[in-house]
Structure formats: structure tokens, C-alpha cells
Amino acid sequence: MFYADVKSDLSGLAEAGTPKPWIEERAKEIGFKNEFRGYPVIFWDLFGEQGTPIRATIFEMGPLLLSRLMDLNETQEGVLNIAFKLADEEKAKDKNFQLVDLKDLQAFLEDLAARSDELTTKYGNIAKATVGTIQCSRWCG
Numbered sequence: 458m459f460y461a462d463v464k465s466d467l468s469g470l471a472e473a474g475t476p477k478p479w480i481e482e483r484a485k486e487i488g489f490k491n492e493f494r495g496y497p498v499i500f501w502d503l504f505g506e507q508g509t510p511i512r513a514t515i516f517e518m519g520p521l522l523l524s525r526l527m528d529l530n531e532t533q534e535g536v537l538n539i540a541f542k543l544a545d546e547e548k549a550k551d552k553n554f555q556l557v558d559l560k561d562l563q564a565f566l567e568d569l570a571a572r573s574d575e576l577t578t579k580y581g582n583i584a585k586a587t588v589g590t591i592q593c594s595r596w597c598g
Contacts, residue, residue, distance in 0.1 A: 471498045516544060516556040523562075527594045536587045539580045540569050566592055 460467055474493040484491040500508030515523065520541040524534040544565065547554045556562055569576065570588040577583050 468498070468500070470496045514555065514557045515559065515562045516541075516548075527591070529591065529594070532584075533587055533591050535581065536569075536583055537591060539576070539583060540566060542580065543569065543576070563592060 462468055473495045476491070476493060480491065483489075501511045502508035505511075518526075520534065520537045523529075524537055527533075529537060540562075544554070544556055556565060566588050569583060570585045573583040573585055573588070
């Protein structure tokens with residue numbers, strides 16, 4: 458299981474508990490043998506400083522999560538959805554195609570803007586200004 462422990466409420470699972478009189482008393486009343494032990498946990502760390510580094514490609518993150526991270530508006534999110542739809546189609550044609558990092562996303566968005574006239578009729582409006590705004594967001598810039 459994966460738990461996002463933002464406030465560190467769950468990290469105590471790794472350590473054995475300590476007996477408390479009221480817990481011991483209740484356990485004895487109901488015939489429960491209490492074992493205080495720690496459980497195996499793996500701490501993932503976005504920055505790789507205090508745990509296992511988390512690595513995810515841009516493609517794996519998907520348009521919804523990226524839109525939220527980049528604080529995009531609905532129009533920009535729509536263009537990013539179109540970009541990921543095209544990326545899915547590209548990946549189906551070429552198994553080596555990847556959107557690994559933000560540089561890959563920028564290059565793909567540049568190509569999307571260059572082909573916007575031909576793609577708009579099939580996928581929807583892809584305004585070059587919108588692509589430019591996505592490119593200039595704090596995450597891609």
C-alpha cells in the first residue's frame with residue numbers, strides 16, 4: 458500500500474509501540490495479547506534526501522496532475538490534455554517515444570504549436586498563445 462503521510466502521522470508505524478497501563482488493562486479484559494512491534498515501511502522522498510527518491514516521468518504524471526502542479530487554467534489544461542492524447546497516439550506508433558522530463562514536454566509542446574493549424578480540426582482549438590503560456594509557467598521556465 459502507498460500512503461501519503463504529509464503530516465508524518467503514519468511514520469510511527471516503523472517503531473514499536475510502548476505499553477500503556479490503560480491499553481494493557483483493556484487487552485487483558487478482552488483476552489487480547491498485545492504485541493508492540495514496528496512494521497516495515499519505506500519512506501519515499503521527493504528530493505531523495507531522507508528516503509527512497511521518487512522518480513516519475515512527465516508521461517506517467519499525466520495531464521491532470523501536471524495541470525494542477527503548474528496551476529493552469531481550464532483552457533491551458535485542455536491544450537495539455539490534447540498534447541497527452543497526441544503523446545498517447547505517438548507512443549502507440551513508436552514504442553521508444555517518451556515524455557520523460559520538462560524539456561521533453563517543452564519540445565513536444567513546441568511541435569504541437571507548430572502543427573496547431575492541422576491538429577485543431579481533429580482535436581480542438583490549440584492556440585499558440587496558450588501553448589506559449591504553458592511554456593512560460595513557473596514549472597517549465
